[in-house]
Amino acid sequence: MGHDGVVETFATYLREHGLPVTAQRLAIAHVLLGSERHLSADDVASELARAHSRIGLATVYRTIELLVKSGLLVERDFGEGFRRFEPARDIPHHEHLLCTVCGTVHEFRDERLERMTTLVAEANGFARQRHLLVIYGVCADCQRAAPIRRSPLTRP
Amino acid sequence: MGHDGVVETFATYLREHGLPVTAQRLAIAHVLLGSERHLSADDVASELARAHSRIGLATVYRTIELLVKSGLLVERDFGEGFRRFEPARDIPHHEHLLCTVCGTVHEFRDERLERMTTLVAEANGFARQRHLLVIYGVCADCQRAAPIRRSPLTRP
DNA sequence: ATAAATGCAAAGGGTTTGCAAAGGC
DNA sequence: GCCTTTGCAAACCCTTTGCATTTAT
Numbered sequence: 001m002g003h004d005g006v007v008e009t010f011a012t013y014l015r016e017h018g019l020p021v022t023a024q025r026l027a028i029a030h031v032l033l034g035s036e037r038h039l040s041a042d043d044v045a046s047e048l049a050r051a052h053s054r055i056g057l058a059t060v061y062r063t064i065e066l067l068v069k070s071g072l073l074v075e076r077d078f079g080e081g082f083r084r085f086e087p088a089r090d091i092p093h094h095e096h097l098l099c100t101v102c103g104t105v106h107e108f109r110d111e112r113l114e115r116m117t118t119l120v121a122e123a124n125g126f127a128r129q130r131h132l133l134v135i136y137g138v139c140a141d142c143q144r145a146a147p148i149r150r151s152p153l154t155r156p
Numbered sequence: 157m158g159h160d161g162v163v164e165t166f167a168t169y170l171r172e173h174g175l176p177v178t179a180q181r182l183a184i185a186h187v188l189l190g191s192e193r194h195l196s197a198d199d200v201a202s203e204l205a206r207a208h209s210r211i212g213l214a215t216v217y218r219t220i221e222l223l224v225k226s227g228l229l230v231e232r233d234f235g236e237g238f239r240r241f242e243p244a245r246d247i248p249h250h251e252h253l254l255c256t257v258c259g260t261v262h263e264f265r266d267e268r269l270e271r272m273t274t275l276v277a278e279a280n281g282f283a284r285q286r287h288l289l290v291i292y293g294v295c296a297d298c299q300r301a302a303p304i305r306r307s308p309l310t311r312p
Numbered sequence: 313a314t315a316a317a318t319g320c321a322a323a324g325g326g327t328t329t330g331c332a333a334a335g336g337c
Numbered sequence: 338g339c340c341t342t343t344g345c346a347a348a349c350c351c352t353t354t355g356c357a358t359t360t361a362t
Contacts, residue, residue: 322353
């Protein structure tokens with residue numbers, strides 16, 4: 001997993017901004033920036049508690065704020081009643097497929113969509129800022145078996 | 157405003173299900189089903205308090221649940237940290253433009269989008285249920301003047 | 313008269329904040 | 338040593354729930 005470099009980038013960001021590089025911040029960055037999944041703040045705290053360090057939720061939220069400000073993490077709200085976070089990779093923009101059974105998130109790209117949203121915004125007199133497209137459905141795994149519910153929907 | 161008929165439909169729904177037709181329920185239905193805007197539960201309570209009846213938020217939420225169950229109201233979550241509700245008109249499906257300054261919501265239709273989401277879901281092994289597309293931007297009014305913030309974003 | 317709805321206040325989940333104790337610099 | 342972070346608990350926002358009172362039927 002080549003995310004240790006990204007964690008180091010975060011450490012550099014902290015130093016450049018005169019902010020202490022703490023073990024907690026690095027641990028949280030490690031989990032968030034190294035995950036393939038779209039984690040919630042609670043997911044991060046659980047992961048850390050399960051593995052080694054027991055870090056307070058408040059610290060997780062505060063570090064997430066730093067990671068988002070640094071540009072290394074992206075916030076997502078899929079209308080589930082809580083937020084998820086994903087590492088900001090080089091991919092410029094992508095859409096999301098969300099499994100309503102197990103909470104797994106898949107990503108896909110569509111170049112036409114961005115153009116379409118700009119045109120629609122223009123046609124309605126809006127200055128477009130960004131867009132959100134989520135396709136809700138049941139993933140392949142959950143279609144064939146009883147799934148492991150990872151980040152369940154609070155509002156199904 | 158031809159929504160009195162819809163309120164009557166709700167009254168009929170209540171009677172058919174043996175549920176009391178109360179003044180509060182009718183007042184809440186009147187506000188929600190008659191609004192051009194995408195209201196939050198709090199918007200409804202404020203509107204009612206401003207106009208005439210002071211109805212508890214709990215009652216608003218409970219009536220909203222009934223309205224959604226009856227099929228006359230649709231729930232939306234645009235990732236603002238609260239939910240909005242719109243009357244279920246005859247329009248089968250549409251997307252939303254959300255002004256991040258004043259919270260106004262515009263609607264638009266795109267026939268290609270639904271097909272596209274089905275194809276994407278298939279390609280990823282998902283059984284598609286529904287989708288959500290929100291374009292965030294600044295509406296025409298807010299681009300030229302200091303706006304009246306109606307349903308402000310809690311997470312800008 | 314019966315059964316359900318209302319209103320209020322308390323509880324609930326996700327998130328933020330205040331403050332004493334701990335830890336980077 | 339100074340200043341920030343941490344952790345915990347309390348506060349906060351939106352939403353739901355429990356319970357005594359009111360109301361529709």
